[in-house]
Amino acid sequence: MTLHNSTITNICEYLGKHKSPENDVQLGYYLAGLIEGDGCFSYKKLEIAFHEKDNSAAYSLRIQLGFGQIYTYSQNKKAVRFTISNKKGLKRVLDLINGKLVSTEKVNQLIAKGYESRLGCKILNASLNISLTNHWLAGFLDADGSIGIFVANSKTHKHKKSVRLEIKFTQKDKHILSLIASVFEVKSISKDKKSIHRLKLTGSNKIRTMINYLDSYHLQTIKYTQYTIFRRCARYVESKQHLEPNGLEKIFRFKRSLQNVYN
Template identity: 25%
Template sequence: MTYEVPALNLAICWKHFLTIIVESQSAGNLLDYTLLEILREYTPEIICCNCVLISNKITHFNHLTIDYKFKSYLTGLIEGDGCIHVPITERSLKGKLNYPSIHIAFHLKDLPLALLVQKNLGFGSIVRQKGVNAYYLIINDNKGIISMVNLLNGNMRTPKIYNLYKLINWLNLALSDKNNDLNLIKLPLCTRPLNADAWLSGFIEADGHFSVRTTFTGKYPKIECKFELVQSQKDPLGQDKYSILSTCGEISEYLKTPLKTFKQNTSNPQYRLRTSNLESNFILTDYLNKYPLFGSKFLDFNSWKEILDLFRTGFKLSHVENIDKVVKLKSEMNNNRTIFNWDHLNKFYTLNY
């Protein structure tokens, strides 16, 4: 089902949309047609909704999907753009009890994905923070926190595992009187090959970027399909991330592309990984065909891949029809995208507790 809507303020749209979700939907429920019709008044996109997202009752279409795909994808998403907060003290200065929480950030346009992750987990609240173009899925109740620890434990690959360990220590100590059976064990970093699960897909969902560079002037027109992944060199704990991006079996070696330092003389030095050859791009494409993206970045990847696939066929860039196709696909990517089709959420991973 497709909605064509006027080009008004997107932030206003989602503000009213989320208010309706909170006031009229029980925790974890998905949206129905009446809620989606509200978008007609506020959003500039065309929204295509032939998927589970418009049903009050979720239906999983891929019954063969197993838990590890969801767990690894969610772990990558959190390690790329999430936060595990553990209180330092039992009470605040005002005497209120402090509680741990886990936050997962989603861009404004990825609210449908945030809702589906929330639905699959069965806990958490989605909130919009002022001044930030994102929604946050926040888990802060004991049951949800313990469930998240069990999902993440053994699947993490970055220094954020130290925050998970702090959380496990907190839970084992703070909840030992309430739950005598609680004895969470700290599992080590995941050592599975990157192509063995969906972790990298979740990580790219958070921090990856697909782009196409075109040059049609001069004697020899050029097209470059690039994928970029940027990370701060140190996490909030001061742990260096170099081992995550470059050591044997990790991202740079897996994609056969070098890792470079970036913004070295700034307050936020970064590592930048960028594919610059067809071999690296084809490796990435094969991986994401097996472990797909699920946010709006899935749509950008599809446009990017369609251009990249032209190189498999030995196409002639000098042909006008090829240039027109590339220009059209590029014009629909990233911030230029105004049409969002969420049918791919039908294939989202299942989670069986």
């Protein structure tokens, strides 16, 4: 699915009640995105990293899966690790995500670590496709994305300030970001001095499309709280209220509130 102007609609007023993936199919897509964002299969376990403030999301995942242990990293007090090492738990995970991984990296990892023989199942090929009709992208954003509101100096804008809304994805490997870029018709992916790739979604059409998606497929970490602030800000900007006298003051309040979620 790619982005087209004919699919763009205004951001609706009401978001509705927060919801988890409604069945195992959607849980599988969410979990696949989460693992491809910040998960790793070793020979005997799955490990997914969470920010310490997303501890409740890790526990919720454990309840949904029926398996898992949660530990604090000894050298990083701001992160926790969700681990599954028992065979039944790993089989449950594989049954959920098999065929829903979008890139070959985790598929090859599973095969190389012997999961086919250990769990007695065939690892299906990567889909090489990202859809806006399932929870995969929400899982990936929860794992390895960020949501931001930025205000910069501008010579051309009414109040000499421009407001930029941004959703960013970061990965060592460019492949998944390229798949996301094709959906949102983003032409460039940046790379820093440490060879970390970054994909930024900005602009009203891309942001509205992402909001319409996230309204249906909810984030499960406290990024969801950030998202609700971001969404209110997007509606404020969409209605041009930020251009009114003192309008930027509210933008700065949105910005501070969003930043304080993880501070």
